[in-house]
Amino acid sequence: MSDTAAADRPTLAVTGSTGWLGGLVARALADLGVPQRLLVRDVGRAPNLPxxxxxxAAYADRPAAESALAGVETLFMVSAAENEHRLAEHRAFVDAAAAAGVRHVVYVSFFGAAPDATFTLARDHAATEQHLRDSGMAWTFLRDNLYLEFVDKMMGEDGVIRGPAGEGRAxxxxxxxxxxVASTVLLDxxxxxxxxxxxxxxxxxxxxEMAAVVSEVTGREVTFHDETVEEAYASRAVYGAPDWQVDAWxxxxTAVAKGELDGVTDDVERLTGRPPLSLRAYLESQR
Structure with missing residues (x-):
């Protein structure tokens, strides 16, 4: 590639554009006329955006990632798909970004990420955050709470949401x-x-309360059963998932039960100028 061609390439890179979050961000940027480089594992699945x-590029393939990121100044890094080696993939990708000369990484993390977080995957997010802090690149962390879109999909066929959450809140x-928020940050x-x-x-x-809202809006009878931890592991054993996955589920x-996902912030409204969507408003919009 000539120097001129390289200079004409977008200096903003977005990962995860074939998924929900990266896809929403990529489309929002395209609507604003922002050039972007979409890093995907399969270019045939990338959205067709102006x-x-x-x-x-794949997170775990450092040489390919480093080549794909050449000339990129700002990188939007969506968390890799959940798997046993996700943290190693994140570290390899961060290292590739630093080697490629990326200046700033906007990373999608998790609410309350910490080395001792109860939610096991929040520990991986904390480790990724630390790797970014140590990378020499500028960084911004977007720590997301639980996704409200999943709430009405968490119940079993009997309409019961099961888990050892007690009266904890999210x-x-x-x-x-x-x-x-991500689009706002990436613009500046x-x-x-x-x-x-x-x-x-x-x-x-x-x-x-979530179950009650789902019931009221959808007309389905949805309830919550507060399992013990032992019951939770037993009820999920039928899926045959690996131990790390069941621990995460x-x-x-249990993180909710301990209050680690409680607490409302004004970050969404402060950064975007619009209040965040409530569970009820979302469910009503889907009807």
Whole structure:
């Protein structure tokens, strides 16, 4: 590639454009006329967007990632698909970004990410955040609460949401609100360097309250059963999932029980100028 051609390539890269969050962000940027490089594992699945250049790269393939990121200044990094080696993939990708000369990474993390978080995957997010802090690149962390779109999909065929969450609360947040924040940050990344944003909906709800909202809006009878931890592991054993995955499923609920997903912030409205979507408003919009 000539120097001129390289200079003409988009300097903003977006990962995850074949998924929900990266896709929403990529489309929002395209609608604003922002050129972008879409890093995807399969270019055939990349969305066809004006000003977007699909480039093949996988997080775990450092040489390919480094080549795909050459000339990129700002990188939107969506978390890799959940798997046993996700943290290693994140570290390899961060290292590739630093080696390629990326200046700023906007990383999608998790609410309350910490080395000792109850939710096991939040520990991986904390480790990724630390790797970014140590990378020499500027960074911004978007720590998302639980996704409210999943609430009405969490019940079994009998309409019961099961998990050891007790009366703990979660400030569930909408995909579109996270994407709006991400787009805002990516339009002016330097203004958000070194910032950690905790993205929540407008209220913290118990799972019993979430079930009641789903029932009221959809007309389906939905309830919450507060399992013991032992019951939670037993009820999920039928899926034959690996231990790390089951631990993640169960610890989602125990983290809520311990209050680690409670607490509403004003970050969504402060950054975007619009209040976040509530669970009720989302469900009513789907009818």
């Amino acid at each position: 000003g977007a250049e699909p480039v093949q 400030a569930v947040v909408a995909h579109e609100d996270i994407a709006r 990344p330097s203004a958000h360097a070194g910032e950690t944003y905790s993205l929540t909906g407008p209220e913290s709800l118990t799972f019993a 169960v610890s989602t609920y």
